[in-house]
Amino acid sequence: MRKVVSRDGTTIAYEKAGEGPPIVLLNGSFRDHTIFDALVPELAPHCTTYVYDRRGRGQSGDAPEYAVEREIEDLEAVIQEAGGEAVVFAGSSGANLAIEAALAGAPITKLALHEPFFRTEDFPKPVWNFAKTLRVLLTEDRRDEAVEHFLGGFLGFTPDTIAEWRKGPIWAMNEANAHTLAYDTLICGDYTVPADRLATYETETLVLNSDSTSAWLKAAARATTAALPNGRGLELPGSWHRIDMDVLGRTLAEFATA
Template sequence: MRKVVSRDGTTIAYEKAGDGPPIVLLNGAFRDHTIFDFLVPELAPHCTTYVYDRRGRGESGDSPAYAVEREIEDLEAVIDEAGGQAVVFAGSIGANLALEAAMAGAPITKLALHEPYYRVEGYQKPPADFMDHLRDLLADGRRGAAAEYFLAELLGLPPEMIADWRQGPLWATNEANAHTLPYDTRICGDFQVPVERLASLRTPTLVVNSDGTGDWLRAAARATATALPNGWGMELPGSWHRIETEILARVLVGFATT
């Protein structure tokens, strides 16, 4: 992987592929750049893609003290490698981070967001001591338990679905990156759509959700699109928190190249 140094000296690893207008792909909780392995080949004939490992994951470095501002600087460093400005596609908590970056003035020309992690009125938020309990589990070295707790209390997954995830091929990655879950929790803030702050964001923003996703994720996507002056929503075919790759790629190519 290529490397770029973020403002605080942390090394961020990224991969570049394709040809055309630059688009940076930003992942959510647990994952690293490999989550886009199926999407990049669909985008590369039309766009120059940049995928990177967020700090603390994969081949990227980390720093002793975490701050959301450092992750914004990491994204800006990758955008600088892309020529100084770029379209950004971000999913899950990555969508929350991308919005924070755009509101902080990052050189993002357009935003495409997949189901940001906000909880609108009528949907239960994680417990008030969520972060404390998560940190306690990690301090005890219980990475698997921390991953389960995050999935249950933040994503609202039932025990049987979590049990299925534990048997899946990605569970090892979940445990390996569990120490970054407090980072993602910090990014979510109070879990409310920041309506007042989003009202001043003029970046053209497409907010997508799948037609098979959870009710709270669909509600969050729609509320985010509504709060953005230049935002609009789109529902696409898919399953829980996932959009069919070919369809998502087609939408992103059209969005990034027009």
């Protein structure tokens, strides 16, 4: 992987592929750049794609103290590698991070978001001590329990669903990146759509959700779209928190190149 040094000296690893206008892909909780392995081939004929490992994951470095501002600087460093400005596509807690970066003035020409992690008033937020319990589990290196705590307490998974996830091939990655769940929890703030701040953001923004995702994620996508003066929402075919890859690729390519 290629490397770029963020403002605080942390090394960020990224990959570049394709030709055309630049688009930076920003992952969410648990994952590294490999989450986009199936999306990059869909985009590469139309765009120059940049995928990177967020700090603390994969081949990227980390720092002793975490701050959301440092992750914004990481994204800006990758955008500089892309020529100084770029379209950004981000999903899950990565969408929350992209929103914070956009509101902080990152050079984003267009913004595409997939199911940001907000809770509208119709859906309960994680319990008040969710973040504290997560930090305790991570401090004690109880990664397995931390993953379960996040899946159940944040995403609302049932014990049966968590048991099924345990059997899957990505559980090892979940545990390996468990320490970054504390980062994503901070990024999500109080889990509320920042409507007042989004009302000042004029850049064209596309907010996507799957037709088969959770009701709270659909509501979050709708509320985010409604808060944006230049926002457009699309519901696309897929499964829970996932859009069919060919549809997603085509939609993002059209958005990035229009």
